[in-house]
Amino acid sequence: NAGVTQTPKFRVLKTGQSMTLLCAQDMNHEYMYWYRQDPGMGLRLIHYSVGEGTTAKGEVPDGYNVSRLKKQNFLLGLESAAPSQTSVYFCASIRAGWPYEQYFGPGTRLTVT
Amino acid sequence: QQQVKQSPQSLIVQKGGISIINCAYENTAFDYFPWYQQFPGKGPALLIAIRPDVSEKKEGRFTISFNKSAKQFSLHIMDSQPGDSATYFCAAMSGTSYGKLTFGQGTILTVHP
Numbered sequence: 567n568a569g570v571t572q573t574p575k576f577r578v579l580k581t582g583q584s585m586t587l588l589c590a591q592d593m594n595h596e597y598m599y600w601y602r603q604d605p606g607m608g609l610r611l612i613h614y615s616v617g618e619g620t621t622a623k624g625e626v627p628d629g630y631n632v633s634r635l636k637k638q639n640f641l642l643g644l645e646s647a648a649p650s651q652t653s654v655y656f657c658a659s660i661r662a663g664w665p666y667e668q669y670f671g672p673g674t675r676l677t678v679t
Numbered sequence: 680q681q682q683v684k685q686s687p688q689s690l691i692v693q694k695g696g697i698s699i700i701n702c703a704y705e706n707t708a709f710d711y712f713p714w715y716q717q718f719p720g721k722g723p724a725l726l727i728a729i730r731p732d733v734s735e736k737k738e739g740r741f742t743i744s745f746n747k748s749a750k751q752f753s754l755h756i757m758d759s760q761p762g763d764s765a766t767y768f769c770a771a772m773s774g775t776s777y778g779k780l781t782f783g784q785g786t787i788l789t790v791h792p
Contacts, residue, residue, distance in 0.1 A: 570722070597778045606688065608768055608782035609723070616777050624779070656722050660778045666711055668780060670722030 568592055570671035572657050578677045579647045587642040587674050589657030595669070596662040598640040599624070600632060602653040603673075609656065615640055616662075647678045682706050683771050685783025692790050698756040700786045702769035705750065709771040713780070714743065714754050717766045726767070727754070759790045 573588045589598065597616050601609040611624030613632040621632045629651060631643045640659075644651060654675050658668040685702045692698045702712075713728035729736045729743040729752065736743045742755040756763055769783040 599779070606784055608683075608685070608784045609780075610782070611779060614777065614779060622777075658722075662778070664774075665728065666772060666774075666778050667713075667725045667728075668723075668778065670724065672720075672722050 570657055570659055570669050572655075572671040572674050574674060575672065576675050578679065579644075580679055581648060583647050584643070584645050585647065585676075586644075587655055587657075587676075589640045589642070589659075589671060591638055591640075591657075591659040591669070593659065593661070593669065594637070595659035596637075597660045598634065599658045599668070600630070600640065600642045601656045601658065602626065602651075603656060604653050612642065612655075644676075647676075649678045652676060652678045682781050683769060683783045685769050685786060687786060688784065689787045690789070692759045692788065694759065694761060694790055694792050696759050696790075698759045698763070698788055698790070699753060700767055700769070700788070701751065701753045702771075702783050703749075703751045704771045704781075706771070706773070706781075707750070708773040708775070709781075710774050711772040712743070712745065712752050713770050713772075714741075715768045715770060715782075717768065717785075719765075723768060756788075759788075761790045761792050764788055764790050 599614040600612040615634040618637045657671040715723035716726040717723040745752045770780040
């Protein structure tokens with residue numbers, strides 16, 4: 567049982583390049599989330615999904631797109647990377663309902679130059 | 680808009696001492712208050728959580744104190760150990776919000792031996 571995995575672990579992009587971050591969970595969780603973590607700002611929700619084929623915007627969605635074609639996978643896309651998107655990205659998932667424990671992946675460190 | 684405010688940003692404690700981290704929230708719809716612990720290079724992991732129908736919850740050396748009227752809650756770590764050195768995040772959630780968490784800014788705890 568791997569839990570939540572993220573690919574890749576590190577990436578360096580040039581401004582304007584695009585990339586996709588992959589999140590996979592093997593716990594059959596309904597809900598999945600993408601966060602970014604920046605120093606002094608905690609974790610901020612980018613997008614989330616409450617089921618296969620559904621996505622919704624979080625607190626900081628601009629510049630990102632997501633897709634959830636399969637229940638176990640949640641993809642985060644950057645179409646045209648900007649230096650402001652330099653951050654650590656975390657994916658998380660939970661089973662719907664109490665106790666709402668979010669299981670986090672190990673993170674992806676992205677640098678945009 | 681930061682709906683959960685966490686303090687202090689950093690905390691240094693001697694081994695055996697008590698670590699106290701405070702959070703305040705604004706949204707009265709929040710009804711679930713977890714604390715997450717994050718070690719360097721790892722994703723956050725649930726440490727302890729409380730619902731507002733109780734004023735205190737204790738799990739081992741970790742205690743959450745909750746003051747509903749003041750809209751504040753805090754984490755107390757008794758007999759702090761060097762292995763507790765990590766970043767701690769408070770968070771809050773409404774049960775009607777599909778598990779979405781609003782995080783505080785984080786506190787970097789260092790416990791000196």
